Amino acid sequence: MHKIMALDVGTKRIGIALSDYLQVIAIPHSFILRTPEDKAIEEINKIAKENRVEKIVVGVPYNMDDSLGSQGEDCINFSQKLHGFDIILEDERLTSEEAENRLKSRKIDFRKNKGLVDIESACIILEQYLGK
Secondary structure, X not given: OOEEXXXXXXXXXXXXXXXXXXXXXXXXXXXXXXXXXXXXXXXXHHHHHHOOEEEEEEEEOEOOOOOEOHHHHHHHHHHOOXXXXXXXXXXXXXXXXXXXXXXXXXXXXXXXXXXXXXXXXXXXXXXXXHOO
């Protein structure tokens, strides 16, 4: 069995979530800095290897009219640098807002640690994928 990794790729940070081995539950993992990009890719590869990941779900923020903006293009370009994995692109519209709401409901103050929002967003992306 293998886990699935989800990435919430932002301009500053990348949130990471992993599935369980049954690929049913999304589990928060960590966030890494986006730059330098080669180091970020190296860290993703390391986490993937340690967790027996074969598939990576990358969140792509489409616009509300279904068009692809510059941030969406950036996420797709980043995903193309990940080699040796099945890459799945998942629509992640409004996940940051949902992530903030989830953290607020658990009384977690994320204002000083935006990485928490990125991790929660990665969980939401993975939950969407697993629920299909």
